[in-house]
Amino acid sequence: MADQYDIIVIGGGPGGYVAAIRAAQLGFKTAVVEREHLGGICLNWGCIPTKALLRSAEIYHYMEHAKDYGLSAEKIGFDAAAIVQRSRGVSGRLNMGVGGLLKKNKVDVIWGEATLTKPGEVVVAAPKKAAMQPQNPAPRGTLPAGTYAAKHIIVATGARPRVLPGIEPDGKLIWTYFEAMVPPTMPKSVLVMGSGAIGIEFASFYRTMGAEVTVVEVLPQILPVEDAEIAGLARKRFEKQGIKIITGAKVTKVAKGANSVTATIDDGKGTQDITAERMISAVGVVGNVENLGLEKLGVKMDRGTIVTDGLGRTNVPGLYAIGDVAGPPMLAHKAEHEGVICVETIKGLHTHAMDKLKIPGCTYCNPQIASVGLTEAKAKEAGYDIRVGRFPFLGNGKAIALGEPDGLVKTIFDKKTGQLLGAHMIGAEVTELIQGFVIAMNLETTEEELIHAVFPHPTLSEMMHESVMDAYGRAIHI
Template identity: 80%
Template sequence: MANEYDVIVIGGGPGGYVTAIRSAQLGFKTAVVEREHLGGICLNWGCIPTKALLRSAEIYHYMNHAKDYGLSAEKVGFDIKAVTDRSRGVSGRLNGGVGMLLKKNKVDVIWGEAQLTKPDEIKVSASKKPPVQPQNPVPKGTLGEGTYKAKHIIIATGARPRVLPGLEPDGKLVWTYFEAMMPPAMPKSLLVVGSGAIGIEFASFYRTMGAEVTVVELLPQILPVEDDEIAKHVQKRLEKQGIKILTGAKVSKLDKKGDSVTATVDANGKTETITVDRVISAVGVACNTENLGLEALGVKIDRGAIVTDGYGRTNVKGVYAIGDVAGPPMLAHKAEHEGVVCIETIKGLKTHPLDKNKIPGCTYCHPQVASVGLTEKKAKEAGRDIRVGRFQFLGNGKAIALGEDQGLVKVIFDKKTGELLGAHMTGAEVTELIQGFVVAMNCETTEEELMHAVFPHPTLSEMMHEAVLDAYGRVIHM
């Protein structure tokens, strides 16, 4: 029947559309249900458009420091609307590309909101949100409301900004990342609540563009999931740029006025008030598990996330979950890989459960941050006897030539086996370097093999080699 499939994926974000394409490649009749926009939050309102904004900020930074490179640039400025328009254009281009990929792979797209009525059946109703961006209208004849059946239903509904009492976004004075990506005007001052990747990226963007920025973090360090040595290095760099950072602090109250907000901040036993034009709430995200019919089917949920077994399987046969809705780390590349593991397991291929310890994390502030594996603290807590190696950017020729000599590469090895347990970096382009250590960990590469590898000169990647050498007392250029 027309409304029967082998696989239906609920959600067309990075995890969902990648899973659907792989499903079709494996010979399954496949459909994706999407309520709003193909590519999900990542492509439309997260990973991609924020990188476009940060790229504009990076170029603006270099223009303002042209003399450092023997160049001159006069009357440097920006048009915030043009900056955001470029960001939206990048998302629109990729949004259309996802649609073409699904069409190419003969994946049906069903527009609307899905609810599971049985483990093998969903009911799709009209979406309460506009389906896609204006530049990518819904094609004529696209599937929509109705009942659809599938042997396998994969939930990939993602997550949304977490809302804390007293910090409720209003779209005008208190923003989530949605509003922060499309400011109608450039605020002169900004308070960012939360110092995870989202908060720090927006703090970096707005500070580079000239706003006075304060960051408030409840925990003792910014970037809480990162190695503390790396986090301290980043904090010093951000503070040098003029960002005020308050750790171990909490926003206890917001007083809104016509075009400003006064925040009451409790920190280290003291209370202070900070008045700013706008507040960005970046206190994490919450899984989109509501209104899916999960409770009626008995699908197990723990701390807001759907519980899975490492292969995407839930406790209900025929129902699966991947990506943000299946819990942390809430990263697009984790969702994509998780989806491929899930669908290949359904096909009966030989697969391995997702190893979350080998999923890299990247933050695209200035300086960039990238990491994979255990932090030094976590390795010690796990009882591992470790060797730690470090190499600073100021000892690397390419970094000096780029004018980016501030940064750090840190590696952690098991002293007994030589296993690479973790790698942590901050500095220019480290988000492009971390994959080298990710591959090494997945290939179970030892310190000896890394030391024998030849790294090209002059490159930033040489610092990866030097950090390994440092862990074993053989560093050359430091």
């Protein structure tokens, strides 16, 4: 007879393990099925290790510019293996931490690959590939493969890199983010295909470490989901750093050499060939929906992701989906919040669907980029009569003191009601500032409350205040 649970979560990434912990807090007997590593792609091969790499690059950049701060540093260099080792160590530490949290909350971990054979039943088999093993020793109390049953099953299987036909990554010359995070040596040149957050972060990292970098984007704008003004400023900064950017173009063909890749780039007016030691494919991700048994159960799908009702429920009773596999935006913090909403809905608590316009997005390149809500163009398309406020880093005392005078904070308001519709930033530490506007939007704050709020001095956050005031003709320091 199958072991019985109240809730089984398939996938131990940010959405899955958070959902499992919240379920245990609410009194459900809970298990997580994981085939590779707790913490998922985000913790092991995405959000966390890339930030460790980017931190090393940031420190290296400051060392190279020590004289700008009245300091001196000689014989500046780096050890590529040590940089990668630090990054992997950070992930390993947090991976173990997730295991500890699950154990603390009495969540069972079932190691293997899950298949949904019928409603309420999960068959777990040992991972098919030798590589599919936990990064660290499995948590104590881990359960073996077998058949398990639960009244509620949550699919949180995440996503993987999208592959374009004819430009398939080979792990050697053409990389996905997996290989780009663990380079055996630093390549002298890199071609990045795709200018979303993943592509731009790797472009920023490798350029800072000295590589010649070219970014190719099929759309007219890099960072396509960002406000056009912010993306334009980002492009200027990247190009000033020496990154070559080609927009409105696509890679049509790739020829591999012994230790290089030559890509044919078509911009609609003609073609050019660009040769680089390595190529990074960063053209998005696709949901992990295969081999789960979803088709057999009749689960409704849309463009490779599972359709839900906003509370995690699929069209099959007792089956739920959260995170990347449930559709965009494919962000860890969205997955975590969806997991909580889903479990609390199962419990019968008062819940409501997440407003995706209030999910912040962050890109940890140099300079950092952060945003929430509508862009200026989207606000106009939606029919709003808007007020737009802008405040440059150049007008902020803390930014000048930090040696970070380049950047902008932009806010967008509904002229009629004063509702904050969107906020967009580029510059130092903006990924830490954006939450202020996220909270304001969730509280339905108007410009009046923001203008009357007291911001501490000297801080970068003062620019948020000034940007709001600028939208209403009241900025002080510009």
